[in-house]
Amino acid sequence: MKTKCTLRLMLVCCLIVFQTVATPANLDSHSLYQLELDLTDQDGTVSGLDVFKGQPVLIAMFYSSCPYACPLTIQTLQKTEAALDPRTRGQLRVLLVSLDSEQDTPDKLAELARHQKVDTARWKLARTDAAGVRKLAAVLGIRFKRLPDGEFNHSTSINLLDRDGVQIMSSGRVGETDPALLEKIKRVSG
Secondary structure (H helix, E strand, O other): OHHHHHHHHHHHHHHHHHHOOOOOOOOOOOEHHHOOOOEEEOOOOEEOOOOOOOOOEEEEEEOOOOOOHHHHHHHHHHHHHHOOOHHHHHHOEEEEEEOOOOOOOHHHHHHHHHHHOOOOOOEEEEEOOHHHHHHHHHHHOOOEEEOOOOOEEEOOOEEEEOOOOEEEEEEOOOOOOOHHHHHHHHHHHO
């Protein structure tokens, strides 16, 4: 776990150096919000990765045509929300960023949001360009590869960001709630 966190920190530092991004005075030097990504959500609205700045955020990567892991990840996020008290749940935001920058249009993301019955007042399903996908996946420690049939082989993780975009925890547990993640969400929402 320590090696994984160290690797993620090194990746963030490399991205920052190679992009020559200055850290705004109001952001922690470890904030993912330093990544300059243009996200287009299910409504066609363009924002940055910091769209939910000021709120605790669960962030994961997925793609809309995924038959197995991605629907399970969405269900896990919904189960996690359901396990929280109403006040904590009301503060929490969820950001799902697509691995498939070619196929996941706002219309496809909107259809998936409807199909999965996600609360789009607090959830965003978004896409970015291929370079943005690679950057975000590297920082979140998500490995992926596009297969010849257009599907993706990818790892799965649910990541908790604090109100300033600093990664607090990453959970690879899908299909059920992660008690440690629930506790961390309650602490950052407190």
